[in-house]
Structure formats: C-alpha cells, structure tokens
Amino acid sequence: MNRLGAFYDRFILPHPWIVLALFALLLALTALRFDQFRLDASAESLVLENDRSLEQYRQVNQTFTTSDDFLVVTYTPNEPLFTTEGLSRLRALRDDLQALEAVGSTNSILNVPLLHSPDLTLDTVDSEIKTLDEHDIAPQTARQALLDNPMYPNLLLSEDAGTTAIQVNLPTPDRYFDLLNQRNELREKVNRGEASEAERTQLEQTSDEFIRYTEQLGEERDATINQVRAILEQYRDHASIHLGGVPMIVADMIRFIENDLSTFGFGVLAFLLLTLAIIFRQWRWVVVPLLCCGFTVWLMVGFLGWAQWPVTVISSNFISLLLIMTLSLTIHLIVRYREFQHDEPEAAPNNILRNTLMTMIRPCFYMAITTIVAFGSLTFSGIRPVIDFGWMMTLGLTVAFLITFLIFPALLSLLPPPIDQRVSSDKVPFTDAFARFTERFSGTVLVSSGVIAVLCVIGLNRLTVENSFIDYFKSSTEIHQGMVTIDDRLGGTTPLDVVITDQPAPANANTDPFASDCDPFVEDCGDEEYRDTWYTYQKMRQLGEVHDYLHSLPETGKVLSIQTTLDLLAQVNGGEPLDALELAFVPAAVPDDLQDILLTPYISEEQDKARFSIRILETMPDLRRQELLDDIRHHLSTELGYDRDRILLSGMTVMYNNMLQSLFDSQIKTIGVVFGAILVMFLILFRSVKLALVGMAPNLIAAGSVLGLMGWLGIPLDMMTITVAAITVGIAVDDTIHYIHRFKTEFAKDGDYLATMHRCHRSIGQAMFYTSLTIIAGFSILVLSNFIPTIYFGLFTGFAMFMALLGALTLLPRLIILVRPFNAR
Known part of the structure; x- marks a missing residue:
C-alpha cells in the first residue's frame, strides 16, 4: 500500500491535467474505430461452440437448392381476394416488390402453376399448365384450382382463401459463400495445426474481408427491407398486411437492440443522473460518476471496433452492466470521501482524496476480481455469444476499475467538492433501520432466509428452457403480428428439415431392374431389391409414410415433400395414385421449368437424399422442441425402420433448440464454477473458512431468488436470461465484500459485534443502498423496450439488486454475529 500511495502522491494527485490529457489521447485513439462497432444477429452468433448444425443447415440448403433468405408478405384484403379488382391490387403489389433491385424473384398465387384444365394429364402437363399471370382464368376458377392443389393451401393461400402470401426472394451472392467456405477451410487447417504462416495470414485477411462483406450485405438488406415496408404502406388502405421472414426478423432484432443501446442507453443515463442528483445534491457527485461511466463505455466500444468484435443479442447489454459496475465503484468512493470530510472537516481536499483511495482500493479490487470471476465463468458455457459476453465483461470490468482509480482522483483533484452539511448532521440514516430489524428480529431473519431458500429450490425445479421465439416480441410489434398470421393462416413459422439418406445397396446386390423375376417398375419388390433411384414403389411408399407421420403431429403446420408432388401428379392423373411404372418416369414427366418447384427441393439423386420441409407452429402453447425432435427420430428409426445415422434434422428449429437445450447444462456449469471460484476467492481474501461460508450465503440466496422467481412465474431460460444468475452473483458479491x-x-x-453492525449500516450500508437505488431506478426504463428479453433483463437486474442489498443488510450481519468470525483485540 505504501508503494501505491507513493504512486498517487507522485503521479496522479499532483498532475491531474497530465493524466487527463494522456487519457484524452487514448479516448481519441479508440474513437477512430467507432464506425467499426457492429451488432451481429446472424445464425452464426446464436449457435453453440463447435455446433455442426449451422454447417449441416447450409449443406441441406445447397443440396436441395433451397434457402430461408426470403421475406414473406401476408396479404388479407378488405374485399374478396378472388375478384378481378382484388387480383389486380395483389398483382400491383407484387410488381412493385419485384421491381426492387435486390429482389431476385417472387412467388405468389399469380405465378404458380394451376391445375384446372380438363385436358390436363401426365402426357399434356407441359402444355396445359396455366398461371394467373399468363392466362385469362376466371378468378373463382383459379381460387378452386389453388385450393384443390395439395401444395398451395396453408402455404401461399389460407384454407378460406382470405389470406395469401408473397414470397420475396433475396438471393445471397455467391461471393458470400465463397468467402465463407474459404474462411472455414483455413480455420479448420489452423485448428488441426496444419496451417502454414502464409495460410494463417490468409485466414486473418479472409476473415476481415468476410466481416466487411457481411456488413455490406447487411446494410443492403436493411435498405431493401425499408423499401419493402415503404411499398407495403401504400397498400394498407385496402388490406391487412404483415411482413415476416428470417431476414426481417434479424433486421428488426438488430433495430430493437440498437434502439435499446441508444434510446434506452440515454434514458438509463438520464435516470442515473436524476437519482445521483437527488441523493447527493452536488453537481460534482453527478458529473464525475457519469464521466467515469461514459469513459468506460467509450473505451470498450472503441476497443470492440478496433478488434472487429461484434456485439450479439446476448452481449448487447454489456454497456448497461458496465454502467452498473462503474457506478457502483464510484458511489462507494463518493460515500467514503464524504465520511472523511465529516470526520476531518479541516483536512486538505487532496489528503481526503488520498485517504479515500487508500481505504477503498483494497475492497474495490477484491470486488472487481470476484465480479470478473463471476462473469469469466460464462466462458465455460458452450454457447458462442455467451462466451463472448463473458470475455467482454471481464475486459470491461478491468477497464472500469482502472478508470475509477485513475480518472476519478484526477477529476476530483481539479474539482474538490465542498463539505455537505447533511453528512455532518447527527441524523441516523435510513439503512440503520435494517440494523435495528436484524438485531431485534434475528430469528425472523434466519427463518425467512430459510423459507426463501426452500422457495428458490422449488422454483428452480420449475425452471424450463422451452419458449417460443414469438415470445421475444411484444404483441404490438410487426414481428409478433406477422408470426401469428403466418402460424394461423399460412402453415407455420419456423423451418425444420428432415433429411433421409438412401440405404446403400449391398456389395453383392444386383442393380439391374430386369435381372430378377420381380419387376420394380410395376410391382413392390420389397427391400431386397435395389435401384440407383428414389423413384421406386417401395421407396416412395416409405417416404409417404414419413410424410403422413410428420403431417399428423400437432406441432407441425405445412409439410412439403416428394409426397406432395406425387399427390399433385395423382390429381393430374385423374385422381389415381401413380403405379410403379409411372413413378419411374416422374423425373421425365415433370417439365424442366417445374423441376425446381416439384422435384429438386425434395429429392437429390446425386447425394441419395430425400427432404421433408416442415413449418413449426411457434404460437402453439405447449410447444416442446426437444421432445418433438426426439419423437421424430424415435418414430422414424423404430416404427419406420430407418437407421438413426441416415436421419438428419436440420434448420432454424434445430439450431435454436440446440442453444436452448444447452442452457440448463450451461447454467449449472456456470453457477457451479462461479460459486466454487468465489468461495476460493473469499478464502484467500478473508483467510477464514467461517467468513468465506458466511459471505457465500447472501450470494446463494440472491442468485437462487432470481432463478427461482423465473421458475415460479413460468419464465423460461433463454438466450438472454441465462446470464442473469451470473450477473446476480457479481452484484451480490460487491455488497458482501464491501x-x-x-x-x-x-x-x-471496540470488539462489539452489535455496535459494529450499526456503524457499518450507517456508513458502507449507505453506499450499498445508494448504489442499489440508483441502478434499480436507472434500469426500470428498460421495461419500455419492444424486445422482451431486454425487459426481463431490466426487471431481473433490479430484482437482483434488491435481493443482494436485502441479504447484505440483514442475513449477512446476522450470520456474522451468530458465527463471530472475528477475534476482539
């Protein structure tokens, strides 16, 4: 401590202007990359570390020439749709959307093939297929043809024909996939240790180029979505219109987060400013803490820009948390400074400041270290954005501590505050009421804590991870309304692909269809016969069974597969199912311009794979993704006879579910690491097993209370609330250490436990109370967000502060008095 005091005496306190000038240069340097600070809500930002689901998802899309890169416009006209005027309005809307530069194509009831001609057969399908765009078809005839088609109802047209959809395709340029594949190949080489120095340099360059190109595509897509919205506004007078689709959801999530970072960031600062002004009533005690908070955020934003380290949906709240931690540090210094002013009113301001720093740097350092441990535990999670969040907070807390003990004294040296007469009064602070309650009702404190602990355990057992993506957004938002419309009327929201690989033929199998007595073209030859094609009676019958099973599930909406195409061709065939010979010639019978609609999305002959495209109903109250996926795998393997290694489940549903299901393991692992590490820290800091265990109690109650409350309220763990427990521990640890x-x-x-408790409540208790009050007030503004996880974050952060304060002012002193870990001198 002598060396530290000498450091302040020699460098900081005598030369505050030099310190601030050097710091200003650092701020200017970091500000150069503010424009590189970015948000990432892509699929890569929400997957597990080393999770292959994203790569499998991309491979499936590439194999079957499909993509989720499209917008969905739901259109429910005020007047009947199938009239000349109604179809004309729809066509005008479609044409305006298709005219946008970034739009590759559109799909709607206007351009899909209709099956209504009496002359239509398998032989004439190429010449008799008609569309509303190219042929003069009566609206009611088109309506019936679309509803009779097994492919369009509940997809492009609701079953009552009152709502239709326009699919606006936004093709991703090939350059994106070229850079992605190049980066992944180089990254795998580096991970295997096989990369040369040149390849390592190339990986860095390719990664930077991929990030820049992704940002460019994101900006272009945002502009396109804004153009689409502007077009839709022109048609809302005649119809109820909603916009949906994965690109729109990603864009709106980023918009919500940016809004929370800016609008609510300034709102939180305003609340903090107001609360500090009410508590301390001196402008220095408002300006100095806010400058320290602002500088911390400034440096971190600049560093993330320099490092090209994107902020994800989960880590977007790191700014709010840095405000909490920095403010907590500065408030403790302010309260201690004011106490020294009261005790030594004639002392020089720099002496008071030095005493404050020397007194508080040790507990604040302990606080920062243990909080870093709490957030550092998030790096043990298996979720990439949670890991990034842990590292960001670890670095941010280090910056916050350094700024508090370097910039705070420099500012205060230039702006020494006058003595606050309210501090020197004999009025007993409000926090002493907690001391009196703890002294008088010591048994009540212990019993109540025990009851809370039991309720926490029960609540923890009720905690789940199954939630619907739609629940992230308020019902007033376009995302929510669009999902509801798509779910209710157009076959479901979230995509799920079931891919089955064909059974390879044995080495001794005869692949000649005419080499046996059984002719697979005209009869069912059973599993013992193999042909190098999917279009056999046996295989199509099996795929039909899979389709029927998937369609029967209550969680699924629209199911598309080769069976849908066969049902369509059977309808063309006069309503008779195709026989084995007709099945064999299906690829030849389907016109070339319909192959990409009817065949290639469902069958890949080159890779021997069949695909089932499913839409999951996100609005279903009892949706259990993991249970659904397990049931599908079990039924296909046990009831339908497919080997498990031939079954692949892919898509957004799988990736999102993988992340959700990892939350339980991650939460348990994270909490275990946190408490284990903090217990070790307490043993090192306090050098007492008794005191370490006593210090753990309020932390356990605070963390358990938040998670238990979530369980009792039925609020599931999700990609945001997973961090609440670690945040709670970090906050509770601060109060405990101080x-x-x-x-x-x-x-x-004096060696008097009760007297010491009262003095602590009147001194450090005030700092803890002010910190909690300021943070609770500041973060209450987050309830106005449109992003439900942000609302939960604000509410649970406030609740965490309350429980941490309550535990530190009641349970903690009661346990200290009960255990008596200190020896009187």
Missing part, C-alpha cells in the same frame, strides 16, 4: 471489509475495520475499534 460490508465484510468494513465490518472487519470497524470491529477492531
């Missing part, structure tokens, strides 16, 4: 450190200091004066 209180125990002060208790130890005060106890040495």
